[in-house]
Amino acid sequence: MTQARKGATDVDAVVLVGGKGTRLRPLTLSAPKPMLPTAGVPFLEHLLSRIRAAGMTHVVLGTSYKAETFTEYFGDGSAHGLEIEYVVEDSPLGTGGAIRNVADRLRHDTAMIFNGDILSGVDLGDLLSTHRRTSADVTLHLVKVADPRAFGSVPTGKDGRVQAFLEKTNSPPTDQINAGCYVFSRAALEDIPAGQVVSVERETFPGLLAAGARVFGHVDSTYWLDLGTPAAFVRGSADLVLGTAPTAALPGPTGASLVLPGATVADDAILTAGTTIGAGASVAAGAHVTQSVVFADAQIGAGARVENSVIGAGARIGADAIVVDAVIGDGAVVGDRCELLSGVRVWPGVQLPDGGVRFSADA
Known part of the structure; x- marks a missing residue:
């Protein structure tokens, strides 16, 4: 065990x-993004498992939207081997303001800050080791990406010291981007102005x-994904x-595939590419579900094809329907033989009649 991992117990985790x-x-109409079922459990549970594995046990969650859903699920954190505290923002404070807002809950001289919608493979022990080795005031996880033009870039010197924080440009000077940890x-942390809206990227750093x-x-090249869009959410899961x-x-x-307890899948149904079938859901004969997330109690009809999509809790996809690159809200009904393609979103409770929406001309 490295020195960094031994020392992680004296580090607060802030998410x-x-x-x-x-x-x-519409997925987040009923639950905050970090609480959406992702590979069988709320996404935040995956992140907390990595925090715990790194040796950190005290976690402060900075919440706002639907804050009660976090406390109801995680409680004091003991069931997850953690001690969790909650700080609720009355109004949005920006990333920097949210970080400063938890200062009075910190117990140690070092805090590791996580954005609750980033899926990352960075070695947290190595990140902490870099911080300590350099006697840094702040250390950023920077990830190398193939095309940095869609992100702000963060060049560093030979010693790893950050030189600048640059906005998006068509000619970025480096392939290193801010990875949100x-x-x-x-x-x-306490130098950030308290009680104010502060951008950590544009003001603090x-x-x-x-x-x-x-x-x-x-800097590393480990797995990294921002789960902010439906396509990214599906891919991350x-x-x-x-x-x-x-x-x-x-x-x-x-x-x-991952099939949760209580789900039923017909013998000739096909589940591929990391699909999750939620508890109590059903997949009927001849259905094909590829790289999709099917929430609890949803139904996939006979012969239906679902690809790269999210099917909300209790939703029903009719027989021979085609759902590709789509988001189907909780309790919605997609009738038999419907075709939903290319980013379409169906709001919770909406009912589409049999054959009511199609992209092709054949009936």
């Missing part, structure tokens, strides 16, 4: 889970650089089931 998840609607010294603070990057993304909370073995 920011206050966002409304508007890009994932930070290690703060308590002093640097540039301000630290301007003040000559020791801001370093921990599938990667957890397949074992491509790391977790200690998967409620079953890795493989082509």
Whole structure:
């Protein structure tokens, strides 16, 4: 066991889970994004499993939207081997403001900050080791991506010290981007203005650089995914089931599919590419479900094809229906032979009649 892992017990974990998840609607109308079923359990459970495995036991959740759903599920954290406290934002404070808002709950001189919608394979012990080795005020996890143009870039010197925080550009000077996980010294965290809306990317980090603070990057090329869109959410869940993304909370073995207790799947139905079938759900004869997330008590009809989609709790997909790259809200009904393609979203409780929506001309 490395020195970093031994020392992780004196590090507070802070997870920011206050966002409304508007890009994932209608799924987030009933639950915050970190509480959506992802590879069989709420996404936050996967993140907490990695925090616990790294040796951190005290976790502070910064909540806002539907804050009660977190406390109802996780309670004091003891069932997960953790001690969890909650801080609720009365109004959105931005990432920097949310970090500062939990300061009075911290117990140690070091805090590791997580965005609650990032799925990452970074070695948390190595990240902490970098922070300590460099005597940093703040250390950022930076991940190398194939195409950094869609992100702000963060160049570092040979010693790993951060040189700048740059906005999106067509010609980024580096392939390193901010991966949304930070290690703060308590002093640097408490320097963020309290009770104000603060952007950590646009205000806190540039301000630290301007003040000559020791801001370093921990750079790697591990698995990294922002689960903010339906397509990314589906991919992240599938990667957890397949074992491509790391977790200690998967409620079953890795493989082509994950079928939760109480679900029924016909013998000739086909489940592939990391599909999850939720508790109490059913998949009828001849159905084919590929890289999709089927929530609890949903029904997939005979001969239906579901690909790269999310099927909400209690929703019903009719016989021979085709659902591709779609989000179907809780309790919605997609009639027999309907075709839903290319990013369509069906709101909770909506009922589409048999053959009522089609992309092809044949009936």
